[in-house]
Amino acid sequence: MAAHGAIVEWKRGDQPFVDKRYSRAHLWTFDGGEVVRGSSSPSGVPVPLSDPTAVDPEEAMVASVSSCHMLWFLALAAHADLVVDSYRDAASGELDRNEAGRKYLARITLRPVTAFSGRQPDQAELDALHHEAHERCEMANSVRAVITTEATIG
Incomplete structure (x- = not known):
């Protein structure tokens, strides 16, 4: 199996x-060299101790699930001879508390809007492609959050 990694540095x-008044801002360096600013969420640690312009771990997890789902969807659409012109997902995540009272990412909602050229899938075919993308997505298979997809053609 392929190994994946990142360097997280603070x-x-x-x-x-x-005194606990230190900055939570840090850097994520990915194996291809991309550097992303990370921080705690301002909803959990107030500004200026967190950086609201940086990516927080919860946002990154939502984006990871959304990106994985999209990549599988694009592959499956191409296999079904559908031409995708654009794909935009306004994904979101919600924290909740588990049985021990600890916060966790409980729900992720994907809201992909896809535009096609040529043959247009009906809602049933679109839903089937998204279902298969969800089943194949490694990120979706890696989390315990409930992931819902609300797909539309735009």
Whole structure:
């Protein structure tokens, strides 16, 4: 099996630490060299201790599931001789508390809007393609969150 990785790096610099007023901003470096600014969510750690312009782990998890689903959908659509012109997903995630009272990403909703050229799938075919994409998506198979897809043709 292929290994996947990222380097996550945070440095204190000259800021205090034990008073818990340190910046949560950090960097994610991916194996291809892409660097993304990460931070805790401002909903969990107030600004300026978190960076609202950076990607938080919850957003990244939602984006990962959405991206994986889209890539499988595109492959399946091409296999079905459908020409996809555009695909846009306004995905979202919701935190909840588990049995132990700890927060976790409980629900992810994918809202893909897809435009096609030529043959247009009906809603049943569109739903079947999204169902198969969900079944094949490694990220969806890796999380315990309930993932819902609300697909439309745009």
